[in-house]
Amino acid sequence: MGSYSIGEALQLLLEKSKWKPKVHELRIQQEWEQIVGKTISKYTRNVVLNGTVLTVYTDVAALKQELHFGRQQLIERINEYFQEKVLTEVVVK
Numbered sequence: 001m002g003s004y005s006i007g008e009a010l011q012l013l014l015e016k017s018k019w020k021p022k023v024h025e026l027r028i029q030q031e032w033e034q035i036v037g038k039t040i041s042k043y044t045r046n047v048v049l050n051g052t053v054l055t056v057y058t059d060v061a062a063l064k065q066e067l068h069f070g071r072q073q074l075i076e077r078i079n080e081y082f083q084e085k086v087l088t089e090v091v092v093k
Contacts, residue, residue, distance in 0.1 A: 024086050025049035028078065035081050036074070040067070052088040054078070067092045 004012065014020040028049055033041035046057040054074075058064050067074065071090040078087050 021049065021051060024082065027082075028054070028086075031081075035078060049087075052086065053091060054087050054089070055091045055093060057093050064092050 014023060025048070028035065029047055032044070032047055036044075040063065043060045043063050044056055044058045048055045048057075056067055058067070067090070071092070074090050075087045079085050
């Protein structure tokens with residue numbers, strides 16, 4: 001039996017359990033302003049991660065269009081932020 005650091009043990013626990021997507025969703029919600037900036041954060045009202053699909057809700061038409069056209073950049077930014085492939089698609093509503 002090998003020995004693991006606490007971080008490695010927690011990572012293994014998340015990998016083997018079904019908790020990892022929920023942890024990612026909570027982190028995205030809590031760190032949304034750091035990921036996208038104050039302006040976008042201010043005008044989005046909710047973000048929901050379902051599997052690898054992030055749904056972003058906003059009532060501002062211009063922001064909705066900007067997020068729609070910048071979906072790929074947002075996916076890359078979030079995946080880079082988490083240093084792993086968390087998202088494959090972004091839906092703007």
